């Protein structure tokens with residue numbers, strides 16, 4: 001091959017590898033919650049027949065880097081089969097089965113710091129924490145103001161390496177994993193945009209919505225920190241969905257979870 005085509009080929013390879021990091025998404029079963037009454041979510045009991053919520057954890061592999069998004073129910077709930085929460089195999093055990101230990105995780109991020117999203121958080125105290133400044137203030141400085149925070153579940157992250165966010169954040173700098181600031185459920189709630197090469201773009205909701213009916217009817221839970229911010233965040237994500245054509249996953253949807261191949265299977 002003469003020199004010019006060789007350089008062209010090299011450039012092509014280089015730019016295509018820059019544009020397409022190897023990105024994989026693993027979904028884990030990190031428990032289930034049941035609610036006999038859904039009125040706290042701003043819905044009447046007639047507006048949805050859903051009473052069971054799935055609680056996911058996610059692992060994102062970006063080339064050689066690992067990131068965890070949401071860490072499930074409290075590990076103390078593992079083995080529990082009665083009451084309103086159920087959790088069979090701990091997230092840490094499920095990771096261990098894939099030969100991954102918490103120390104291997106480069107980045108830890110939560111949609112928000114409510115107890116059903118930070119259950120295994122303390123195990124990831126060696127990872128860099130990606131958190132909105134408003135969420136860090138609420139969760140670390142004023143946890144008593146929000147009864148859904150259980151500070152003992154994430155207390156060991158207080159002194160973690162931290163990247164403080166105040167808005168959207170491109171985690172790996174190539175646009176493939178972006179934290180989308182969606183405040184309202186909590187002061188620094190966030191959603192996650194992923195650009196998977198085969199599956200296509202995907203947005204993980206966090207708790208922007210808990211039920212399909214919340215999305216259809218634009219309802220906000222009574223325990224949200226700001227209705228106004230929540231509605232603005234809903235508008236922001238709905239526009240982003242329109243713009244990107246992304247698939248949208250309501251994280252707590254059990255109906256959705258039942259259609260997914262859980263880890264060690266993955267989407268790419």
Ligand SMILES: [Zn+2]
Nearest residue numbers: 114116117207
């Ligand atoms: Zn939740």
